[in-house]
Amino acid sequence: MSETRHVPVMLQRCLDLLAPALAQPGAVVVDCTLGLGGHSEALLGTFPAARLIALDRDPVALKLAGERLEPFGDRATLVHAVYDELPDVLDRLGVPRVQGVLFDLGVSSMQLDEADRGFAYAQDAPLDMRMDQSTGISAAEVLNTYPPGELVRVLRTYGEEKFARKIVEAVVREREKEPFSNSARLVELIRNALPQAAKRTGGNPAKRTFQALRIEVNGELSVLEESIPAAVSRLAVDGRIAVLSYHSLEDRLVKQVFAEGATTTAPPGLPIVPERYQPRLKLLTRGAELPTEEEVAENRRAAPARLRGAQRIREDVA
DSSP states (O other), X not given: OHHHHOOOTTHHHHHHHHHHHHSSTTOEEEESOOTTSHHHHHHHHHOTTOEEEEEESOHHHHXXXXXXXXXXXXXXXXXXXXXXXXXHHHHHHTOOOEEEEEEEOSOOHHHHHOGGGOOOTTSOXXXXXOSSTTSSOOHHHHHHHSOHHHHHHHHHHXXXXXXXXXXXXXXXXXXXXXXXXXXXXXXXXXXXXXXXXXXXXXXXXXXXXXXXXXXXXXXXXXXXXXXXXXXXXXXXXXXXXEEEEOSXXXXXXXXXXXXXXXXXXXXXXXXXXXXXGSOXXXXXXXXXXXXXXXXXXXXXXXXTOEEEEEEEOSOOOO
């Protein structure tokens, strides 16, 4: 089932970026967003000397990916964890440094395809959106309980929704009559709340609101803010990191961390820059790389993908 519907995004380019660090015996690569295991399967198959540690917060994804990766035996270690827990996971496994790290951010194909998860605005479903349904609050609870000002902040910040206030005014009116529980009612409300001109461009008008709710429910940006620096800190010298993001907020965050790592921290005017001020990272991509037209034609979910890569070039010096 997972084989047919899951096409890993920018797979060959991710493998190429990580390859120089993973060819050596004993190399450890971390897939921070296992999903259905497409990238992990390719990493294990392409680099026979490498060991994989894979994280996912979704127990269903872990089970399906575990079946897919079973042929690789003990070369694959699967862990139920959110990716900001990476340092703790590595400590528990006794792995101080790794040679490769891959992040494929956003929602997995499985989560979008399973109607009852409530991620997709194209079909009616319970408004859940939790990547791990055993913990946290659902999207319905956010809609029904957040104060109006807080809802506006979520839609503006995480959905970059210009009409956040209009949408929230409509949500507040409607939730007083009856709490929200399903996605179709929210989609219809958004369509009715937006001006005609706004509905003619940019795809489904509910897209930005659903993105915002999903990010809020799963704490995605706060988790990412912790995770990328933590992953960089656990890379061995010459280790490599590749990050696939799907919207500008994620990509901006990744760009900032990589840019800071690749910049000297020396005060201006020093004739010789001491080792401790030298950059820790070398950028491997010029800006963010985009999927090819062929790949987007084969897998429409690849369309918004942005890929950035970096290489660790020195240890931290105290």
